[in-house]
Amino acid sequence: MAGILEGKGVTKYFGGLAAVHNVDFYVHEGEIFGLIGPNGAGKTTLFRIIAGIYAPTSGQIFFRGKEITGRKPYEICRMGITTTHQVVRPFLDMTVLENVLVGAAFGRGWVTGATRDVRKEAMRVLEFTGLAPKANVLAKNLTLPDRKRLEIARALATRPVVLLLDEVIAGLNPTETLQTMQLIREIRNQGITIVMVEHVMQAVMGVSDRIMVLNYGEKIAEGSPQEVATNPQVIAAYLGTSLAV
Ligand SMILES: Nc1ncnc2c1ncn2[C@@H]1O[C@H](COP(=O)(O)OP(=O)(O)OP(=O)(O)O)[C@@H](O)[C@H]1O
Ligand SMILES: [Mg+2]
Numbered sequence: 001m002a003g004i005l006e007g008k009g010v011t012k013y014f015g016g017l018a019a020v021h022n023v024d025f026y027v028h029e030g031e032i033f034g035l036i037g038p039n040g041a042g043k044t045t046l047f048r049i050i051a052g053i054y055a056p057t058s059g060q061i062f063f064r065g066k067e068i069t070g071r072k073p074y075e076i077c078r079m080g081i082t083t084t085h086q087v088v089r090p091f092l093d094m095t096v097l098e099n100v101l102v103g104a105a106f107g108r109g110w111v112t113g114a115t116r117d118v119r120k121e122a123m124r125v126l127e128f129t130g131l132a133p134k135a136n137v138l139a140k141n142l143t144l145p146d147r148k149r150l151e152i153a154r155a156l157a158t159r160p161v162v163l164l165l166d167e168v169i170a171g172l173n174p175t176e177t178l179q180t181m182q183l184i185r186e187i188r189n190q191g192i193t194i195v196m197v198e199h200v201m202q203a204v205m206g207v208s209d210r211i212m213v214l215n216y217g218e219k220i221a222e223g224s225p226q227e228v229a230t231n232p233q234v235i236a237a238y239l240g241t242s243l244a245v
Contacts, residue, residue: 003065004029004193005050005081005162010059012045012217019045021217022059027162032184032194034208034225036201038237041214043197044086047164050195051083052076063162080108080161084151084168086197092140096150099139100125100157107158122157129153129183145176152180156187163187165196169203181207205229213237 005027012020020042027033035043048054050061052073060069068076082103090099097119104118104125126132129149134142139150148168155163169180177200184207188194198204204211205225213221213228215237221228228234 003027004063005195006062006065007046007050008060008062010046010049010061011057012042012049012054013057018217020049020056020214023214023217023219025212025219025222027193027195028209029193030188030191031209032188032196032207034204034211035195035197035214036199036204036211036228037214037220040216042217043214044166045217046214047083047166047195047197050076050164051081053083074106077106077158077160078108080159081164082107082155082158082160082162083164084155084166086166088144088147088151090139090142090147090150090154093138095136095138096131096142096146096153097122097126097135099150100131100153103154103157104159108160121159125153125157128186129156130179145172148172148180149183152183152187156192160192162193162195165194165198167197167199169198169200172200177203201229 003026007023007025010020010023037043049056052071055070060067063079063081100122101118104122126135129152131149131153142150152168169177172180181203184194196204208225211225211228212219213234220233220237221231
Protein backbone atom coordinates (compact mmCIF):
# COMPACT_ATOMS: atom_id res chain seq x y z
CA MET A 1 0.00 0.00 0.00
CA ALA A 2 1.39 3.38 -1.00
CA GLY A 3 1.41 6.41 1.31
CA ILE A 4 -1.35 8.83 0.43
CA LEU A 5 -1.30 11.35 3.28
CA GLU A 6 1.70 12.28 5.35
CA GLY A 7 2.55 14.80 8.04
CA LYS A 8 6.03 15.81 9.14
CA GLY A 9 6.66 17.71 12.36
CA VAL A 10 3.17 19.19 12.30
CA THR A 11 2.82 21.87 14.98
CA LYS A 12 0.08 24.38 15.74
CA TYR A 13 0.21 26.96 18.49
CA PHE A 14 -2.78 28.98 19.66
CA GLY A 15 -0.99 31.74 21.57
CA GLY A 16 1.23 29.87 24.01
CA LEU A 17 -0.71 26.61 23.74
CA ALA A 18 0.72 23.85 21.55
CA ALA A 19 -2.55 22.28 20.34
CA VAL A 20 -0.55 19.96 18.03
CA HIS A 21 3.15 19.48 18.63
CA ASN A 22 5.70 17.92 16.27
CA VAL A 23 3.39 15.17 15.01
CA ASP A 24 4.58 12.82 12.27
CA PHE A 25 2.02 10.54 10.63
CA TYR A 26 1.68 8.41 7.53
CA VAL A 27 -1.60 7.12 6.14
CA HIS A 28 -1.58 4.26 3.64
CA GLU A 29 -3.83 4.32 0.60
CA GLY A 30 -7.06 2.41 1.27
CA GLU A 31 -6.74 2.10 5.02
CA ILE A 32 -8.95 3.22 7.85
CA PHE A 33 -6.67 5.20 10.15
CA GLY A 34 -8.09 5.99 13.58
CA LEU A 35 -7.10 9.09 15.53
CA ILE A 36 -7.90 9.05 19.23
CA GLY A 37 -6.98 10.97 22.35
CA PRO A 38 -8.62 12.67 25.32
CA ASN A 39 -10.62 15.91 24.94
CA GLY A 40 -8.41 18.77 23.81
CA ALA A 41 -5.66 16.41 22.55
CA GLY A 42 -5.47 18.24 19.20
CA LYS A 43 -7.40 15.85 16.94
CA THR A 44 -9.74 18.39 15.36
CA THR A 45 -6.89 20.88 15.05
CA LEU A 46 -4.84 18.31 13.11
CA PHE A 47 -7.82 17.66 10.80
CA ARG A 48 -8.18 21.39 10.20
CA ILE A 49 -4.51 21.68 9.33
CA ILE A 50 -4.80 18.80 6.84
CA ALA A 51 -7.94 20.38 5.31
CA GLY A 52 -6.27 23.79 5.00
CA ILE A 53 -8.58 25.51 7.47
CA TYR A 54 -5.57 26.33 9.70
CA ALA A 55 -2.02 26.88 8.53
CA PRO A 56 0.37 24.98 10.81
CA THR A 57 2.84 27.01 12.87
CA SER A 58 5.49 24.64 11.49
CA GLY A 59 5.64 21.28 9.75
CA GLN A 60 4.43 19.95 6.44
CA ILE A 61 1.52 17.99 4.98
CA PHE A 62 1.92 15.85 1.87
CA PHE A 63 -0.83 14.36 -0.30
CA ARG A 64 0.32 11.69 -2.76
CA GLY A 65 3.88 12.83 -2.12
CA LYS A 66 3.16 16.44 -3.01
CA GLU A 67 3.34 19.16 -0.39
CA ILE A 68 -0.03 20.81 0.27
CA THR A 69 0.85 22.79 3.42
CA GLY A 70 -0.87 26.16 3.46
CA ARG A 71 -3.14 25.50 0.47
CA LYS A 72 -6.66 26.90 0.68
CA PRO A 73 -9.47 24.60 1.88
CA TYR A 74 -11.24 24.65 -1.51
CA GLU A 75 -8.01 23.74 -3.30
CA ILE A 76 -7.42 20.83 -0.93
CA CYS A 77 -11.03 19.68 -1.33
CA ARG A 78 -10.70 19.72 -5.12
CA MET A 79 -7.50 17.72 -4.86
CA GLY A 80 -9.48 15.08 -3.01
CA ILE A 81 -9.27 15.63 0.75
CA THR A 82 -12.58 16.37 2.46
CA THR A 83 -13.38 16.71 6.14
CA THR A 84 -16.64 16.44 8.04
CA HIS A 85 -17.16 18.81 10.97
CA GLN A 86 -17.37 17.72 14.58
CA VAL A 87 -20.15 20.24 15.16
CA VAL A 88 -22.34 19.47 12.17
CA ARG A 89 -23.29 22.54 10.21
CA PRO A 90 -25.53 21.81 7.25
CA PHE A 91 -27.30 24.63 5.42
CA LEU A 92 -30.35 24.48 7.69
CA ASP A 93 -32.88 26.06 5.34
CA MET A 94 -31.90 23.83 2.45
CA THR A 95 -33.17 20.31 1.87
CA VAL A 96 -31.03 17.22 2.33
CA LEU A 97 -30.67 16.92 -1.45
CA GLU A 98 -29.69 20.58 -1.85
CA ASN A 99 -27.04 20.24 0.87
CA VAL A 100 -25.53 17.26 -0.91
CA LEU A 101 -25.76 19.07 -4.27
CA VAL A 102 -23.45 21.74 -2.88
CA GLY A 103 -20.81 19.09 -2.20
CA ALA A 104 -21.34 17.48 -5.61
CA ALA A 105 -21.13 20.81 -7.43
CA PHE A 106 -18.04 22.20 -5.72
CA GLY A 107 -15.92 19.18 -4.84
CA ARG A 108 -13.33 17.27 -6.80
CA GLY A 109 -15.61 16.96 -9.83
CA TRP A 110 -15.70 20.72 -10.22
CA VAL A 111 -12.73 20.90 -12.57
CA THR A 112 -14.37 18.51 -15.01
CA GLY A 113 -16.87 21.22 -15.91
CA ALA A 114 -20.58 21.77 -16.16
CA THR A 115 -21.59 18.73 -18.16
CA ARG A 116 -21.83 16.43 -15.16
CA ASP A 117 -25.25 15.52 -13.84
CA VAL A 118 -24.64 16.65 -10.26
CA ARG A 119 -28.22 15.89 -9.28
CA LYS A 120 -27.79 12.27 -10.29
CA GLU A 121 -24.50 12.11 -8.39
CA ALA A 122 -26.12 13.64 -5.31
CA MET A 123 -29.00 11.15 -5.47
CA ARG A 124 -26.51 8.29 -5.74
CA VAL A 125 -24.81 9.50 -2.56
CA LEU A 126 -28.19 9.79 -0.80
CA GLU A 127 -29.07 6.20 -1.79
CA PHE A 128 -25.67 4.97 -0.59
CA THR A 129 -25.96 6.71 2.79
CA GLY A 130 -29.61 5.74 3.30
CA LEU A 131 -30.84 9.35 3.18
CA ALA A 132 -32.75 9.09 -0.11
CA PRO A 133 -36.20 8.88 1.58
CA LYS A 134 -35.39 12.22 3.27
CA ALA A 135 -34.09 13.97 0.15
CA ASN A 136 -36.70 16.73 0.37
CA VAL A 137 -36.66 17.25 4.14
CA LEU A 138 -35.16 20.55 5.33
CA ALA A 139 -31.86 19.97 7.13
CA LYS A 140 -33.13 21.87 10.18
CA ASN A 141 -35.87 19.25 10.62
CA LEU A 142 -33.48 16.30 10.77
CA THR A 143 -32.66 14.39 13.95
CA LEU A 144 -29.02 14.48 15.14
CA PRO A 145 -28.23 10.99 13.72
CA ASP A 146 -29.57 12.05 10.32
CA ARG A 147 -27.63 15.32 10.46
CA LYS A 148 -24.47 13.32 11.10
CA ARG A 149 -25.30 11.09 8.14
CA LEU A 150 -25.93 14.20 6.03
CA GLU A 151 -22.49 15.46 7.04
CA ILE A 152 -20.99 12.23 5.68
CA ALA A 153 -23.13 12.47 2.54
CA ARG A 154 -22.08 16.07 1.86
CA ALA A 155 -18.45 15.08 2.23
CA LEU A 156 -18.85 12.01 0.00
CA ALA A 157 -20.50 14.09 -2.70
CA THR A 158 -17.22 15.98 -3.17
CA ARG A 159 -15.79 12.63 -4.36
CA PRO A 160 -12.92 12.48 -1.88
CA VAL A 161 -9.80 10.40 -2.23
CA VAL A 162 -9.18 10.85 1.50
CA LEU A 163 -12.13 11.37 3.84
CA LEU A 164 -11.57 12.82 7.31
CA LEU A 165 -14.40 11.91 9.69
CA ASP A 166 -14.53 13.92 12.94
CA GLU A 167 -16.72 12.17 15.53
CA VAL A 168 -19.46 10.96 13.22
CA ILE A 169 -20.43 8.25 15.73
CA ALA A 170 -20.43 10.08 19.09
CA GLY A 171 -24.03 10.59 20.19
CA LEU A 172 -25.51 7.73 18.19
CA ASN A 173 -27.38 4.81 19.78
CA PRO A 174 -25.94 1.27 19.48
CA THR A 175 -27.92 0.39 16.34
CA GLU A 176 -27.00 3.64 14.60
CA THR A 177 -23.39 3.12 15.68
CA LEU A 178 -23.26 -0.28 13.99
CA GLN A 179 -24.89 1.17 10.85
CA THR A 180 -22.33 3.97 10.65
CA MET A 181 -19.44 1.55 11.25
CA GLN A 182 -20.77 -0.51 8.33
CA LEU A 183 -21.13 2.63 6.20
CA ILE A 184 -17.50 3.58 6.95
CA ARG A 185 -16.34 0.10 5.84
CA GLU A 186 -18.40 0.40 2.65
CA ILE A 187 -16.87 3.81 1.89
CA ARG A 188 -13.41 2.29 2.28
CA ASN A 189 -14.42 -0.63 0.06
CA GLN A 190 -15.06 1.95 -2.68
CA GLY A 191 -11.36 2.78 -2.50
CA ILE A 192 -11.60 5.89 -0.33
CA THR A 193 -8.93 6.25 2.36
CA ILE A 194 -10.41 7.17 5.74
CA VAL A 195 -8.98 8.98 8.74
CA MET A 196 -11.42 8.97 11.63
CA VAL A 197 -11.45 10.75 14.95
CA GLU A 198 -13.72 9.04 17.42
CA HIS A 199 -14.25 8.81 21.18
CA VAL A 200 -16.46 5.73 20.96
CA MET A 201 -13.69 3.19 21.50
CA GLN A 202 -15.63 0.12 20.46
CA ALA A 203 -16.33 1.78 17.09
CA VAL A 204 -12.86 3.14 16.35
CA MET A 205 -11.18 -0.06 17.56
CA GLY A 206 -13.64 -2.10 15.50
CA VAL A 207 -13.11 -0.44 12.13
CA SER A 208 -9.55 0.93 12.15
CA ASP A 209 -6.58 -0.84 10.58
CA ARG A 210 -4.18 1.34 12.57
CA ILE A 211 -4.63 3.95 15.26
CA MET A 212 -2.61 7.00 16.29
CA VAL A 213 -3.01 8.43 19.79
CA LEU A 214 -2.58 12.11 20.63
CA ASN A 215 -2.31 13.50 24.14
CA TYR A 216 -1.80 17.24 24.82
CA GLY A 217 -0.89 17.69 21.16
CA GLU A 218 1.81 15.01 21.11
CA LYS A 219 1.73 11.60 19.49
CA ILE A 220 2.06 9.05 22.30
CA ALA A 221 1.34 5.82 20.43
CA GLU A 222 0.61 4.30 17.05
CA GLY A 223 -0.18 0.76 16.00
CA SER A 224 -2.90 -1.83 15.61
CA PRO A 225 -6.04 -1.37 17.74
CA GLN A 226 -4.80 -4.18 19.99
CA GLU A 227 -1.38 -2.55 20.39
CA VAL A 228 -2.68 0.87 21.33
CA ALA A 229 -5.38 -0.52 23.63
CA THR A 230 -2.76 -2.32 25.70
CA ASN A 231 -0.17 0.50 25.61
CA PRO A 232 0.42 1.69 29.23
CA GLN A 233 0.91 5.33 28.15
CA VAL A 234 -2.41 5.27 26.32
CA ILE A 235 -4.19 3.69 29.28
CA ALA A 236 -2.68 6.34 31.57
CA ALA A 237 -3.80 9.16 29.23
CA TYR A 238 -7.37 7.90 29.39
CA LEU A 239 -7.24 7.33 33.18
CA GLY A 240 -9.74 4.64 33.83
CA THR A 241 -11.59 4.75 30.53
CA SER A 242 -11.92 1.20 29.29
CA LEU A 243 -10.10 0.64 26.03
CA ALA A 244 -11.01 -3.04 25.76
CA VAL A 245 -11.21 -4.16 22.14
N1 LIG B 1 -9.34 28.21 17.41
C1 LIG B 1 -8.74 27.97 18.60
N2 LIG B 1 -8.21 28.97 19.35
C2 LIG B 1 -7.60 28.72 20.52
N3 LIG B 1 -7.46 27.49 21.05
C3 LIG B 1 -7.97 26.46 20.35
C4 LIG B 1 -8.63 26.64 19.09
N4 LIG B 1 -9.03 25.42 18.64
C5 LIG B 1 -8.64 24.52 19.56
N5 LIG B 1 -8.00 25.13 20.59
C6 LIG B 1 -7.40 24.47 21.74
O1 LIG B 1 -6.46 23.53 21.23
C7 LIG B 1 -6.50 22.33 21.97
C8 LIG B 1 -6.84 21.18 21.03
O2 LIG B 1 -8.20 21.31 20.65
P1 LIG B 1 -8.89 20.32 19.60
O3 LIG B 1 -10.25 20.86 19.33
O4 LIG B 1 -7.99 20.10 18.45
O5 LIG B 1 -8.96 18.99 20.47
P2 LIG B 1 -9.71 17.62 20.17
O6 LIG B 1 -8.70 16.54 20.38
O7 LIG B 1 -10.43 17.67 18.88
O8 LIG B 1 -10.75 17.57 21.41
P3 LIG B 1 -12.24 16.94 21.48
O9 LIG B 1 -12.04 15.46 21.65
O10 LIG B 1 -12.80 17.56 22.72
O11 LIG B 1 -12.98 17.30 20.23
C9 LIG B 1 -7.51 22.54 23.10
O12 LIG B 1 -6.81 22.95 24.24
C10 LIG B 1 -8.38 23.67 22.55
O13 LIG B 1 -8.93 24.41 23.61
MG1 LIG C 1 -12.37 17.54 18.32
